[in-house]
Amino acid sequence: MNVKKLAAEIGVVFAAAALLGFATNDLNPNGVKISINRPVKQTADAALQRHQELDSAEPIVIGKEQLKRLVQAKDIIIIDTRTPQEFLQGRIPNAINIPFERLEESIETIDSLAKTSWIVTYCDGPPCDKAQLLAAELIDMGFARVAYYDAGLDDWKKTEGVQQ
Amino acid sequence: MKLQGLLLLLMRLFLGALFIYSGVVKIINPAAFAEAIDNYRMLPYLFVTLMAIILPWVELIAGVLLLIGRWLRSSSLIIMLLNIVFIIAITSAIFRGLDIGCGCFSVSEDAAKVGVLRLLEDILYLILAIILFRSQTIESAH
CATH class of the missing domain: 3.40.250.10 (Rhodanese-like domain)
Structure with missing residues (x-):
C-alpha cells in the first residue's frame, strides 16, 4: 500500500475542507465565531x-x-x-x-x-x-x-x- | 464475484450519500453544529469551533469521493476515522449519562439523542468503511 499517496490524499481533503469551511462560514448567517470563549x-x-x-x-x-x-x-x-x-x-x-x-x-x-x-x-x-x-x-x-x-x-x- | 462487486458498489453509494447528507446538514448551520459538539463537553471551545467549520466539509468531500469512485482508499479511511471519533464521543456521553442531541445527521435540538442505537449505527458505518477500505487495498495489491 502506498502510504505516502494515501497521506497526501487525506491531507488534500482536509486542506480543501478547511479552505471551504472558513470561506463559507464567514458568508453564512448561521456561521460560528471562532473563539476561545464560549458564547x-x-x-x-x-x-x-x-x-x-x-x-x-x-x-x-x-x-x-x-x-x-x-x-x-x-x-x-x-x-x-x-x-x-x-x-x-x-x-x-x-x-x-x-x-x-x-x-x-x-x-x-x-x-x-x-x-x-x-x-x-x-x-x-x-x-x-x-x-x-x-x-x-x-x-x-x-x-x-x-x-x-x-x-x-x-x-x-x-x-x-x-x-x- | 459479480455479487460481491455489486454489494461493494451499493455500500460505497450508501456511505457516500449518507456522508454528503450529513455534511450538508451541518454546513448549513455551523453554529448549531458547534453547540451540538460543545454539548459533549470534551473539547476546549476553540477546537469546537474549528471542528464545526472543517469537519462537515471533510464529510462532504469524502462522501463525494466515495460516490464518484475516486480516491476510494483515502475517502473510506477518512470515513473510518470519523466514525471512530463519533463512536468514542457517543460512548463517553453514554457513560457520563449526558442527555444530549447526537449531532450526527441533524443539528436541531429535536435530533436523535445519543444512545446505544446511535452507537450501533456508527459501528455499522465503521464496518462498511473498513470493508470498502480493505477491498480497495486488496484490489491495488493485485
Missing part, C-alpha cells in the same frame, strides 16, 4: 447550572453586550417590567410588557412563555428594582432560565435604539 448562551447556561448546583434560586444578572448576543441567538423573551405608558413611550425592541405592579393580571401571559427560552427582565435601571423582583418571581414560578438586565433601559438607550 453567552452557553456561558449563561453554565452559570445557571452552577446556581442550581449551589441550590440558589437567584436569577443571574446580565449586561448589555450579553443581552445583545442573546437577542442575536433569538432564543430569548425580553420582558419590560415598567408601566404600559412607559412601555409605549420606548422599549427594547421586541420586548413584551408585564408591569410588575400588575403581575397577577399577567399570570396567563407568563404561563404561556416558553420554559426553554431565556427570559430577560428589565426596567429603567438603578434605583428601579422591578426587573430583579420579577426575575425572582419567575424563578419561583418554575422558570429556570431567568436573567435580569440590571443596568436597564437607561443604559440601553446610550448606544442602542428603542422601539416605540
